[in-house]
Amino acid sequence: MLGANWHNVLVLFLWVTPHVLLAVAAAVIWNRRLYREYPCFFAYVLFRIATFILLFTLYCMESEKGLDYKHAFAVTLLCIIALSFGVIDEVSRHLFRESRFLKVSARRLLQCVAGLLLPVGVVLAVYAPGNNTIWWQACISAINRGAAMVQCGLLLSLFLLSRFLGLSWRRLAFGITLGFGILACVDLAASALRTEFTSNAARDLLNLLTMSTYLVCVLIWLRYLVASEAEAAPPPVLPPNNEVEIWNKALQQFLKD
Amino acid sequence: MEQGASTISQGLISQALISQAVISQASISQGSISQALIPQGLVSRGLIAAWALVAVAFVALAVVLYVALRNRARPIDVAKAAQAFRSIDIDAFRNLVDADEEAFLRANLSPQKFREIQRQRSWAAFLYAWEAGGAATALARIGQAAQRSPDPQVAASGAQVAENAFLLRLQTIRACLQLLTAVVLPDLQGRSIPPLVDQYQRSAETLFRLGRFSSAGDPELVRPKSA
Numbered sequence: 001m002l003g004a005n006w007h008n009v010l011v012l013f014l015w016v017t018p019h020v021l022l023a024v025a026a027a028v029i030w031n032r033r034l035y036r037e038y039p040c041f042f043a044y045v046l047f048r049i050a051t052f053i054l055l056f057t058l059y060c061m062e063s064e065k066g067l068d069y070k071h072a073f074a075v076t077l078l079c080i081i082a083l084s085f086g087v088i089d090e091v092s093r094h095l096f097r098e099s100r101f102l103k104v105s106a107r108r109l110l111q112c113v114a115g116l117l118l119p120v121g122v123v124l125a126v127y128a129p130g131n132n133t134i135w136w137q138a139c140i141s142a143i144n145r146g147a148a149m150v151q152c153g154l155l156l157s158l159f160l161l162s163r164f165l166g167l168s169w170r171r172l173a174f175g176i177t178l179g180f181g182i183l184a185c186v187d188l189a190a191s192a193l194r195t196e197f198t199s200n201a202a203r204d205l206l207n208l209l210t211m212s213t214y215l216v217c218v219l220i221w222l223r224y225l226v227a228s229e230a231e232a233a234p235p236p237v238l239p240p241n242n243e244v245e246i247w248n249k250a251l252q253q254f255l256k257d
Numbered sequence: 258m259e260q261g262a263s264t265i266s267q268g269l270i271s272q273a274l275i276s277q278a279v280i281s282q283a284s285i286s287q288g289s290i291s292q293a294l295i296p297q298g299l300v301s302r303g304l305i306a307a308w309a310l311v312a313v314a315f316v317a318l319a320v321v322l323y324v325a326l327r328n329r330a331r332p333i334d335v336a337k338a339a340q341a342f343r344s345i346d347i348d349a350f351r352n353l354v355d356a357d358e359e360a361f362l363r364a365n366l367s368p369q370k371f372r373e374i375q376r377q378r379s380w381a382a383f384l385y386a387w388e389a390g391g392a393a394t395a396l397a398r399i400g401q402a403a404q405r406s407p408d409p410q411v412a413a414s415g416a417q418v419a420e421n422a423f424l425l426r427l428q429t430i431r432a433c434l435q436l437l438t439a440v441v442l443p444d445l446q447g448r449s450i451p452p453l454v455d456q457y458q459r460s461a462e463t464l465f466r467l468g469r470f471s472s473a474g475d476p477e478l479v480r481p482k483s484a
Binding site for chain 1: 303304306307308310311313314315317318320321322324325327328390393394395396397398401402404416419420422423424426427430
């Protein structure tokens with residue numbers, strides 16, 4: 001009994017807290033007018049809060065068999081997936097913003113990655129549809145798994161590209177991408193397991209895992225939103241003039257035939 | 258007698274009933290076995306896919322966290338990047354990827370010896386290209402830092418440096434892939450390695466301009482608000 005109560009309290013905590021923090025994040029974005037630079041992320045945050053209010057209300061009303069809740073959950077999940085792709089597109093535009101060359105070639109590469117992963121998601125949905133007997137829930141589950149896979153691949157490609165090409169991230173774009181990256185990876189693992197392990201215990205455990213990860217990601221976003229304001233003041237100096245001279249000499253030496 | 262017959266017949270009937278029950282039980286258990294076998298096959302296939310995806314997700318998570326931590330902890334080290342450029346012997350690199358040199362070796366060595374030598378040459382050239390790629394990455398970061406300078410000339414030069422460095426980096430990646438193929442298949446007549454040296458030259462010119470502007474009076478180049 002006590003265990004069940006603790007579980008309920010934990011679930012309630014993990015459900016409510018991220019959305020309260022997201023409301024704070026939305027306020028910070030609004031105050032600093034960051035919605036001009038990150039409109040999709042702002043829309044994502046607002047939609048997450050609105051979804052929480054809707055689902056929480058439906059949950060408290062406890063309609064018979066919880067069908068309204070399930071339908072609302074499915075529809076909002078699809079919208080969240082669409083918005084997540086929008087946010088990934090937004091951060092990739094920020095990452096490649098300063099290079100005309102990369103704006104075209106790197107974005108084309110990302111499109112190729114998405115184009116490769118999408119058929120894999122479809123094949124997986126057909127090959128391993130899972131144990132869910134209700135067809136629309138099985139569909140939603142397969143879409144969620146496929147989307148998590150594509151998002152995971154895109155975010156991984158963004159991080160690897162930035163590393164290989166020496167691209168500098170903007171602080172907030174980096175925080176958003178890091179949060180989404182962690183969320184997509186854990187979502188992929190959880191959605192894959194959810195299709196196979198449909199018992200109540202497994203479902204509860206996976207829910208706790210995804211909710212905890214979501215809380216961590218919201219904390220990362222909030223940290224980068226607040227930190228970018230606090231740390232923007234003194235820009236460090238690079239490179240000093242004498243070091244540029246060293247560079248020039250090194251390059252001239254390197255190029256001499 | 259009648260009682261005895263009835264007893265026997267009852268016994269037969271009960272035996273028949275028992276045997277029927279046994280048969281039905283058997284058929285039920287057969288059915289349940291066959292029912293259990295079919296989903297079990299599906300579950301194992303699904304389970305393989307599920308665990309494979311979990312493994313992929315964890316590897317991806319590890320890579321994301323590693324790159325994120327490295328990105329945070331990595332300052333722009335100009336001297337180290339310059340050192341990387343210095344360490345590359347361009348003449349030796351040219352010689353290693355020279356098509357005429359390769360043709361000469363192919364004509365004058367036995368096939369086995371040629372394969373051995375060619376593998377070593379390709380591997381050495383791969384190491385050169387890899388180092389050049391690292392230097393290009395450093396150059397890109399410096400270019401991006403300069404791009405945020407308040408001086409428009411420095412900013413323009415920084416943009417050019419970064420652009421050239423990106424091109425150079427992609428060329429080194431392409432060259433590395435080609436050279437690795439040559440290590441595995443030394444007999445394969447390779448295509449020419451991308452014009453890395455020309456790209457270096459362009460990068461150097463823009464960097465030289467950047468240095469000149471910077472030395473002329475710009476107090477400092479502002480580093481971007483990187484993560």
